[in-house]
Amino acid sequence: MADTPTYGFDTLQIHAGAQPDPATGARQTPIYQTTAYVFRDAEHAAALFNLQEVGYIYSRLTNPTVAVLQERMAALEGGAGAVCCSSGHAAQLMALFPLMSPGKNVVASTRLYGGTMTQFSQTIKRFGWSAKFVDFEDLDAVKAAIDDDTRAVFGESIANPGGYVTDIPALAGIADAAGIPLIIDNTSATPYLCRPIDMGATLVVHSMTKYLTGNGTVMGGVVIDSGKFDWSASDKFPSLSQPEPAYHGLNFHETFGALAFTFHGIAIGLRDLGMTLNPQAAHYTLMGIETLSLRMQRHCENAQKVAEWLEADPRVDYVTYAGLPSSPYHDRAERLFPKGTGGLFTVALKGGYDACVKFVGALDLFSHVANLGDTRSLVIHSASTTHRQLTPEQQEAAGASANVVRISIGIEDAADLIADLDQALATATA
Ligand SMILES: *Cc1c(COP(=O)(O)O)cnc(C)c1O
Numbered sequence: 350m351a352d353t354p355t356y357g358f359d360t361l362q363i364h365a366g367a368q369p370d371p372a373t374g375a376r377q378t379p380i381y382q383t384t385a386y387v388f389r390d391a392e393h394a395a396a397l398f399n400l401q402e403v404g405y406i407y408s409r410l411t412n413p414t415v416a417v418l419q420e421r422m423a424a425l426e427g428g429a430g431a432v433c434c435s436s437g438h439a440a441q442l443m444a445l446f447p448l449m450s451p452g453k454n455v456v457a458s459t460r461l462y463g464g465t466m467t468q469f470s471q472t473i474k475r476f477g478w479s480a481k482f483v484d485f486e487d488l489d490a491v492k493a494a495i496d497d498d499t500r501a502v503f504g505e506s507i508a509n510p511g512g513y514v515t516d517i518p519a520l521a522g523i524a525d526a527a528g529i530p531l532i533i534d535n536t537s538a539t540p541y542l543c544r545p546i547d548m549g550a551t552l553v554v555h556s557m558t559k560y561l562t563g564n565g566t567v568m569g570g571v572v573i574d575s576g577k578f579d580w581s582a583s584d585k586f587p588s589l590s591q592p593e594p595a596y597h598g599l600n601f602h603e604t605f606g607a608l609a610f611t612f613h614g615i616a617i618g619l620r621d622l623g624m625t626l627n628p629q630a631a632h633y634t635l636m637g638i639e640t641l642s643l644r645m646q647r648h649c650e651n652a653q654k655v656a657e658w659l660e661a662d663p664r665v666d667y668v669t670y671a672g673l674p675s676s677p678y679h680d681r682a683e684r685l686f687p688k689g690t691g692g693l694f695t696v697a698l699k700g701g702y703d704a705c706v707k708f709v710g711a712l713d714l715f716s717h718v719a720n721l722g723d724t725r726s727l728v729i730h731s732a733s734t735t736h737r738q739l740t741p742e743q744q745e746a747a748g749a750s751a752n753v754v755r756i757s758i759g760i761e762d763a764a765d766l767i768a769d770l771d772q773a774l775a776t777a778t779a
Pocket residue numbers: 436437438439462464465505509534536537555556557558559568569570721
């Protein structure tokens with residue numbers, strides 16, 4: 350597919366990276382359920398281990414089913430290469446790993462997925478890394494937070510749960526001026542609605558667990574590299590631009606150019622951290638991606654209808670959906686996300702915490718789960734679940750206050766969803 354870059358998104362989501370199986374002609378990508386691959390001879394094995402020849406050694410590093418998914422994701426995001434891994438959270442670590450070392454920091458948005466807040470504010474400290482959280486609406490504060498030890502800027506394209514739309518081009522400009530990469534978590538938008546690399550981002554990460562697979566079957570993550578960042582422009586990224594001791598002194602940038610980050614992710618990240626995606630999960634995700642654009646269109650249409658209905662309801666305090674003219678992000682969303690702003694938003698109930706808990710319990714069609722981006726409509730009370738570890742101030746900043754319920758709109762009939770919300774609101778406010 351590399352020589353046919355003119356295909357549209359709908360074609361790429363079905364074909365990119367795939368071809369009929371050379372051994373059998375199988376039209377669908379086979380699940381290569383194997384751990385290892387037979388070397389032709391000792392020289393072949395040595396060439397593979399030296400990265401002089403690209404091929405398969407061991408499925409912790411590379412697997413043909415996973416490789417198709419990597420190529421497809423790179424194509425859909427407009428990147429040079431991609432590395433799949435076992436979950437969205439694994440992808441975040443895989444993105445930071447080549448950039449960071451003890452004492453270095455990442456400047457991150459205050460509006461992030463709850464689990465990412467915990468990963469960044471607590472867990473990465475064990476590696477000697479740290480995160481500085483900044484309100485990404487305040488671009489001067491973002492600039493001010495970047496110091497000599499900052500190695501990346503990290504935000505979400507559409508931040509879950511509040512539906513905040515990030516000004517990716519503005520942030521890319523700031524990161525660029527500072528000589529550091531902008532990493533965008535594009536999970537909530539998917540490449541159908543937003544291509545961060547086109548807006549200047551260097552790296553894109555996804556939880557493929559969500560819309561990409563689309564039906565709540567498997568966990569997965571991916572890091573896509575634009576291939577455009579000059580890792581050798583400064584001495585900030587020695588793992589990429591200088592001899593890497595973990596790979597017998599190989600200089601990844603010099604050797605692999607635009608694919609330096611991708612090769613590093615496989616040869617060192619997956620090899621040594623081991624957060625590998627299994628081929629079965631890659632298969633489910635490939636199946637999901639084949640219908641991504643169709644699903645995203647319906648997610649957006651349904652979310653718009655449901656958000657409008659909820660906003661007009663007297664039992665509701667407010668709705669944070671960027672597709673609503675009342676949203677402070679509406680204009681930015683129309684500019685950056687002309688195809689829609691996804692299926693995720695929060696609704697605040699006038700009855701506060703108690704009403705939210707009753708509301709979630711009374712819904713029939715909506716499932717109360719810690720997930721999003723499913724064909725099914727899902728709901729969760731973030732303050733008592735995903736954002737429970739955060740202080741009330743952090744909850745508020747993340748858009749997950751106690752009076753707020755997060756809704757992930759599926760692709761069912763919008764009228765059925767509205768009827769279910771109506772009866773649950775009646776119970777919650779009775
Ligand atoms: C779910 C999610 C993650 C974490 O992904 P997992 O696959 O659950 O590890 C990260 N970022 C966002 C925006 C998410 O929605």
